[in-house]
Amino acid sequence: MDLQVRKPTPEDKLRINEIIEEEGSMYGWKPKSDEQLILVGNDLKSDISDIIGAVTYKINPLDIFIGGINIRKKYQGKKYGNLLIDALVKLAKDLGIKEIKLYVAGGASNEQAIHFYEKYGFFLDRNHPEIEHLAIEKLKDFLINENPELYTEDVPENVIDDYLVSSEETLDDWIEEAINDWYPMKLII
Numbered sequence: 001m002d003l004q005v006r007k008p009t010p011e012d013k014l015r016i017n018e019i020i021e022e023e024g025s026m027y028g029w030k031p032k033s034d035e036q037l038i039l040v041g042n043d044l045k046s047d048i049s050d051i052i053g054a055v056t057y058k059i060n061p062l063d064i065f066i067g068g069i070n071i072r073k074k075y076q077g078k079k080y081g082n083l084l085i086d087a088l089v090k091l092a093k094d095l096g097i098k099e100i101k102l103y104v105a106g107g108a109s110n111e112q113a114i115h116f117y118e119k120y121g122f123f124l125d126r127n128h129p130e131i132e133h134l135a136i137e138k139l140k141d142f143l144i145n146e147n148p149e150l151y152t153e154d155v156p157e158n159v160i161d162d163y164l165v166s167s168e169e170t171l172d173d174w175i176e177e178a179i180n181d182w183y184p185m186k187l188i189i
């Protein structure tokens with residue numbers, strides 16, 4: 001099989017929509033912008049080409065953020081995912097960017113994806129700058145659910161402090177939960 005990573009053409013985008021209809025919505029297949037790369041395989045014997053997987057990403061000043069990556073089920077386990085990450089590493093190097101970041105879809109329970117990223121060299125980013133904010137948002141959602149008659153959209157800061165004192169929970173406990181939910185990982189190039 002001849003493999004190629006490239007930007008999708010308009011025809012590829014039509015095919016991607018068909019794949020989504022046939023196989024269900026997948027991370028990395030419906031990009032918000034055109035920051036997407038696809039992996040295409042061409043069977044040299046039959047000359048039939050097929051889209052194997054896709055990654056969506058965003059180029060930030062200091063990092064490339066992976067929005068989603070997906071290898072179609074029938075092609076998983078053949079190390080094809082590495083080729084999409086290789087292409088992003090090359091892009092980062094060309095731009096002088098030193099980090100690739102992501103949140104694992106499904107969080108800590110997506111063991112297959114975490115194993116894949118770890119094999120590549122990504123590691124859990126416990127000091128991710130957004131994680132404390134995500135933990136506070138999770139705690140706020142919890143308090144809103146517990147007290148729908150008191151709070152609707154926002155929860156005052158003193159209520160959060162009072163809750164933490166009375167429940168004997170700490171912000172670190174909630175940060176741990178947010179890490180499990182979001183599982184931020186990064187690769188240093």
Ligand SMILES: CC(C)(COP(=O)(O)OP(=O)(O)OC[C@H]1O[C@@H](n2cnc3c(N)ncnc32)[C@H](O)[C@@H]1OP(=O)(O)O)[C@@H](O)C(=O)NCCC(=O)NCCS
Nearest residue numbers: 027069070071076077078079080081103104105112113116
């Ligand atoms: C995560 C993903 C991109 C990895 O791509 P890939 O090309 O399949 O990666 P690999 O071939 O290196 O396999 C990675 C691991 O997945 C597991 N795996 C792959 N195919 C599998 C299958 N059919 N059944 C069970 N486990 C499988 C194996 O544990 C493998 O590790 P190993 O090589 O040490 O045995 C791909 O599995 C995928 O698209 N998953 C679904 C979407 C997803 O979770 N995306 C990540 C969102 S952030």
